[in-house]
Amino acid sequence: MKLNSKGQVTIPAALRARHGLHEGDEVDVVEEGGALRIVRVTDAESRGQRLIRHMRGRGGAKQTEGMSTDELMELLRGE
Numbered sequence: 001m002k003l004n005s006k007g008q009v010t011i012p013a014a015l016r017a018r019h020g021l022h023e024g025d026e027v028d029v030v031e032e033g034g035a036l037r038i039v040r041v042t043d044a045e046s047r048g049q050r051l052i053r054h055m056r057g058r059g060g061a062k063q064t065e066g067m068s069t070d071e072l073m074e075l076l077r078g079e
Helices: 013-018 047-055 069-077
Strands: 027-032 035-040
Antiparallel strands (some): 027 035
């Protein structure tokens, strides 16, 4: 693994998958006993929380606000 000119490294995909790391996850690099460790930031938003925050408010137009689930289903399904 090489350090690029910006001081970045790529964590191999197999290791990211094994440790449940996803794009946008926050990690810290800590020095411990003369070695560096990558650790997940524990109080950061989860991937699901980030997705919900990103999607919130994008689901509908003004005309559907306040409609019940049944009304929305009727609107989507038609006659």
